[in-house]
Amino acid sequence: MSTPSMPPSRYLEATPEYGQPLTEAPGLVRVVARNPGPMTYHGTNTWLIEAEHGWIVVDPGPEDPHHQQAVLDACAGKIHTILVTHSHHDHEAGAQSLARLAEAPLYGGSHGQNPDTLILPGISLVRTPGHTMDHVCVDAGDGRLLSGDHIMGWSTSVILRAPHGSMSAYLASLKETRARNDRTLFSAHGPPITEPESFISGLLKSRLNKIAQTLSALTPAPQPENQLLATLYRNLPQNLSRAAAEMLGSMLEELEARGEAIHEGAGWRRK
Ligand SMILES: [Zn+2]
Structure with missing residues (x-):
């Protein structure tokens, strides 16, 4: 007799190899930056989405030349667009210099163009205010959502007080994300979340x-x-x-x- 397995309440992992391209799904690669800490887990995941005219880089991470070189190498120099999920240092400090190095446009965060104006085939942005008011997730198609700091497997997201964040916006964004029925969430810190619906329900319950x-x-x-x-x-x-x-x-x-x-x-x- 088998008992149904419980979905995990947390998604943890051993320290990943820094600076190495880790393929997590077809056309979806992460490079982990070496900025571990109490708010960043093992470090920031810089996500690379393979697209028709080059790679879309999501969350370039800290200002670290080794990390930038690793991202450039993983994309073989072909970066089409750079996106930042929200204006926090561990996500965007290295964004402007990577944009210059790669000669690619930058969207989102405090230095990028308005992400609402971004048009990319196969990719769309989902506004998810809460953790910060400018937070966006990236729908990479095929049931895959890059969830930034909105939803992370290793820890609950810190919701900043007004005007930077909002608990009521966060709760609404969580419900909207749950209703999307994505297959997998790829967050900015930690491993992929493979059972989004039950995981988000758990987050909502513990927050309430x-x-x-x-x-x-x-x-x-x-x-x-x-x-x-x-x-x-x-x-x-x-x-x-x-x-x-x-x-x-x-x-x-x-x-x-x-x-x-x-x-x-x-x-x-x-x-
Ligand atoms: Zn953040």
């Missing part, structure tokens, strides 16, 4: 639980955010304290938008 916990930590008298932070994120490592503060901020803003929390004086209280 955390928002409910945040609500139950609120009292009739206002509490400062650092007090709420200590209640909701116990034993937090120092290097994650800023991320947790952003997360708490975006959850409080979500509760405020729902009419369940009020920002008063230097703190927050239950409505």
Whole structure:
């Protein structure tokens, strides 16, 4: 008798080989940058999509000449377009210099052209605000979605507080992404997500639980955010304290938008 296998709640992997082209699907290659850290896992995945007139490079990653050379080599110098999923350093710091080296146009992020104006056969962009307001995912066709930092297998995405991010936009983007029924998500950090629907449902559930916990930590008298932070994120490592503060901020803003929390004086209280 066999029991049905449970879909994974996290997708982890051993440290991939840095600077080597790793083919993850036909015409879809990643080169992992050597920028590991508490927010980047083993490093940024720079995705290369093989297209008719050259490669589409998604998230060039950090400003690192070795990584750029590895990307150029993997594309045999034929880069058609460079795309950035969102304006975070680990995704776009090396974008402008790669665009110059490859003589290719750059779209998205803080330095690229408006991604809404990009027209490429077989590829389309999906706006997924939340983690940041400018976040886009890349539909590479055939049920494959490059999900950037919107959905990652190794860790939940940090949702920045306004104006940079938005919890309510993130929850809506998650639902929209789930409804797409993609076969595989290829994120900017970590291995591919092979069961998107159940994985996204798990993300939604844990996020809504955390928002409910945040609500139950609120009292009739206002509490400062650092007090709420200590209640909701116990034993937090120092290097994650800023991320947790952003997360708490975006959850409080979500509760405020729902009419369940009020920002008063230097703190927050239950409505
Ligand atoms: Zn990011």
